[in-house]
Amino acid sequence: MQHDNLVEIEDVAFGYGARPVLKGINLTARRGQVIAIMGSSGCGKTTLLRLIGGQLKPGQGTVRVAGESLGDLDQAGLYRLRRKMGMLFQFGALFTDISVFDNVAFQLREHTDLPEDAIRDLVLMKLHAVGLRGAAHLMPAELSGGMARRVALARAIALDPMLVMYDEPFAGLDPISLGVTGNLIRRLTDTLGLTSLVVTHDVQESLKIVDYVYFVSEGVIVAEGTADEIRNSELPYVHQFVHGEADGPVPFHYPAPSYADDLRLRGKGA
Amino acid sequence: MLRQSIENLGNRTIQVVWRIGFATRFFLATLLHSGTAFRRFGLTIREMYFSGVLSLIIILVSGLFVGMVLALQGYETLQTYGSEEALGILVALSLVRELGPVVAALLFASRAGSAITAEIGLMKATEQLSAMEMMAVDPIARVVAPRFWAGVISMPLLAALFSAMGIFGGYLVGVQLIGVDEGAFWSQMQSAVDFEQDILNGVIKSVVFGVAITAIALFEGYDAPPTAEGVSGATTRTVVTSSLAVLALDFVLTAFMFRGIS
Amino acid sequence: MNKTILDLWVGLFVITGIAALLFLALKVGSMSAVNTSNSYEVVARFDNIGGLKPRAPVKSAGVVVGRVADISFDNESFEAAVTLRLDKRYAFPKDTSAAIMTSGLLGEQYIGLEAGGDSQVLKDQDRITLTQSAVVLENLIGQFIYGKAQEGAPQ
Numbered sequence A: 001m002q003h004d005n006l007v008e009i010e011d012v013a014f015g016y017g018a019r020p021v022l023k024g025i026n027l028t029a030r031r032g033q034v035i036a037i038m039g040s041s042g043c044g045k046t047t048l049l050r051l052i053g054g055q056l057k058p059g060q061g062t063v064r065v066a067g068e069s070l071g072d073l074d075q076a077g078l079y080r081l082r083r084k085m086g087m088l089f090q091f092g093a094l095f096t097d098i099s100v101f102d103n104v105a106f107q108l109r110e111h112t113d114l115p116e117d118a119i120r121d122l123v124l125m126k127l128h129a130v131g132l133r134g135a136a137h138l139m140p141a142e143l144s145g146g147m148a149r150r151v152a153l154a155r156a157i158a159l160d161p162m163l164v165m166y167d168e169p170f171a172g173l174d175p176i177s178l179g180v181t182g183n184l185i186r187r188l189t190d191t192l193g194l195t196s197l198v199v200t201h202d203v204q205e206s207l208k209i210v211d212y213v214y215f216v217s218e219g220v221i222v223a224e225g226t227a228d229e230i231r232n233s234e235l236p237y238v239h240q241f242v243h244g245e246a247d248g249p250v251p252f253h254y255p256a257p258s259y260a261d262d263l264r265l266r267g268k269g270a
Numbered sequence B: 001m002l003r004q005s006i007e008n009l010g011n012r013t014i015q016v017v018w019r020i021g022f023a024t025r026f027f028l029a030t031l032l033h034s035g036t037a038f039r040r041f042g043l044t045i046r047e048m049y050f051s052g053v054l055s056l057i058i059i060l061v062s063g064l065f066v067g068m069v070l071a072l073q074g075y076e077t078l079q080t081y082g083s084e085e086a087l088g089i090l091v092a093l094s095l096v097r098e099l100g101p102v103v104a105a106l107l108f109a110s111r112a113g114s115a116i117t118a119e120i121g122l123m124k125a126t127e128q129l130s131a132m133e134m135m136a137v138d139p140i141a142r143v144v145a146p147r148f149w150a151g152v153i154s155m156p157l158l159a160a161l162f163s164a165m166g167i168f169g170g171y172l173v174g175v176q177l178i179g180v181d182e183g184a185f186w187s188q189m190q191s192a193v194d195f196e197q198d199i200l201n202g203v204i205k206s207v208v209f210g211v212a213i214t215a216i217a218l219f220e221g222y223d224a225p226p227t228a229e230g231v232s233g234a235t236t237r238t239v240v241t242s243s244l245a246v247l248a249l250d251f252v253l254t255a256f257m258f259r260g261i262s
Numbered sequence C: 001m002n003k004t005i006l007d008l009w010v011g012l013f014v015i016t017g018i019a020a021l022l023f024l025a026l027k028v029g030s031m032s033a034v035n036t037s038n039s040y041e042v043v044a045r046f047d048n049i050g051g052l053k054p055r056a057p058v059k060s061a062g063v064v065v066g067r068v069a070d071i072s073f074d075n076e077s078f079e080a081a082v083t084l085r086l087d088k089r090y091a092f093p094k095d096t097s098a099a100i101m102t103s104g105l106l107g108e109q110y111i112g113l114e115a116g117g118d119s120q121v122l123k124d125q126d127r128i129t130l131t132q133s134a135v136v137l138e139n140l141i142g143q144f145i146y147g148k149a150q151e152g153a154p155q
Helices: A045-052 A075-082 A100-111 A116-129 A145-156 A175-192 A203-209 A227-231 A236-243 B002-032 B035-039 B041-051 B053-080 B084-125 B128-134 B139-178 B182-192 B195-223 B228-258 C003-028 C137-152
Strands: A005-016 A019-030 A034-038 A060-065 A085-088 A163-167 A195-200 A212-217 A220-226 C039-046 C057-060 C063-074 C079-087 C097-102 C109-114 C126-128 C130-132
Touching: A005 A045, A005 A195, A019 A034, A019 A045, A019 A060, A019 A195, A019 A212, A019 A220, A034 A045, A034 A175, A034 A203, A045 A060, A045 A163, A045 A195, A085 A145, A085 B128, A100 A116, A100 A145, A116 A145, A145 A175, A163 A175, A175 A195, A175 A203, A195 A203, A203 A227, A203 A236, A212 A227, A212 A236, A220 A227, A220 A236, A227 A236, B002 B139, B002 B195, B035 B041, B035 B139, B041 B053, B041 B084, B041 B139, B041 C003, B053 B084, B053 B139, B053 C003, B084 B128, B084 B139, B084 B182, B084 B195, B084 B228, B084 C003, B128 B139, B139 B182, B139 B195, B139 C003, B182 C003, B195 B228, B195 C003, C039 C063, C039 C097, C039 C130, C057 C079
Parallel strands: A034 A195, A034 A212, A085 A163, A163 A195, C039 C126, C057 C109, C097 C130
Antiparallel strands: A005 A019, A005 A060, A212 A220, C039 C079, C057 C063, C063 C079, C097 C109
16 A cells, blocks of 8 residues: 555545535645645635545545545545544634543544553653643643644544644644644654645745645646745746735735726716 | 515425434434444433533422422312312322423423533534544544433433422422321322323323433534524524424323323 | 542432432322232122223222222113222122212212122122212202202192
């Protein structure tokens, strides 16, 4: 099962009801890399992650993870594959009724028969990796946003997955937490031999850590390349995105009738 | 105009039918995935604490007061016919047959049902259910089924406690306060209340109510739009829908159980 | 919440709940009254049973000795056939009489057994021949008015 590409997405289209979100996406993620999927809000990035996780089924095209086509798997097969995936949700999605320790231990207790001593050691190791071993006894409500995300990261890597997906890991973090989270993603990917798939719209932070970038706009991939290629790209959309310009291919104004018409600035008789 | 309203009606109908279908599938999935709830009974015990033990206070206090009021009102009426001794019968039969299961179920719906909906809805809104799915753990088996069985087990116990407490309240007011003869109070009650006809049927009723309330509460939470308004709306709907369901089911069950008796 | 404390509370809840059920079954209801396996049945025929219902008590000297098991209508003699299920502990002479009584003025109806003097006792499926029907209020009032009218009539 030595495929060089861990995730392969071929010509995938998906829509909620009649509204198409993705219209023919091609994307591959090589083992051991940090891949970023960028695009403006609501362009279908999160949908893409859910397709890879098998929570949604594509209307067309195939999604392959570790050589297995998700469309061909039944519930049991999907669950077996998911044990090798970790996912970090936008706001952590920690279980609020149990402690940090129990959150990280959750998958170990559900999927393994390890004795409680072994679980305790494993959990503390994972928490140590994200620098929160001391917070094991806290409840999720007592954590700051950045800490909650790091706990969620520890939980995502609890079963040593081969693929970790991050849904907007940088949203709503202060600059310090931002740097910490970015570094963690890179370091864990390298030390644990993971493949990371980061969905984000934080260009500056993610360009520091990623190997390869895909730009999604209006349901298709509009640009791709390494971090340097993207930084120096002359494509108008990428340029606007990377430099955060207010106007460009993505217009500042929502489509509207002429401004003058709306304000009735024409002469009465016109 | 006419076309518009017909379209609206059609749309509504499709939505209602779709929702009923979804609810049925959800209920069946819950039953099918109940293995975990029994294999790891600790999960169910934990939920019994939240739905059963935390409802105890309101159930016991309400039961006591309902029984006391029944005794006061019943005495007033029975006195007119000179049969105050039948007070025990009146209190016990109304509690065991109707008030115990029904009022306990209504209290359970507003105390535990709403809490279940809010909890599940919040878990959905904060992507906890999604996260669980991604961790290869089925939320129906891990979250929904234990809450369902906890509710189904707790409800008859709560209803029995409500009735027992009510009869005790009736005894306090009827015998201790008003002075109905104690022996007559208990013996008349015993000769009139039948185990199978009255008590067993009351227990069956409360089990059915427990199934209805927890199923509705879980479904509303699972189906709630993942927003703050969505969850609060679903919580309200749980209380309204499950209360109506309890009253409607009570009528149907009573018609089946006590037809031909009296 | 500590798991053992939680378990303890749920345990207490279940115990009190079951205790409440037992209280209802034994103290409020009368599960112990007549045991089906320790009983025998006798049949009594009445011209009119009034408001008698199945499961109504059967009393002798005021003590509950059994219950009405079944009520049916005999289409040949045009009488009501009432099956009484009596406790085996109590034996009654063959010439025992049964009467339908009312507890209180408007209370529930029950069957009263008055023991006779026969040396033989009633056995399973025996028949009680001496019966007294229910007092029907309309008949009673009718008799009363008739009696008054007789009294007041000129001799």
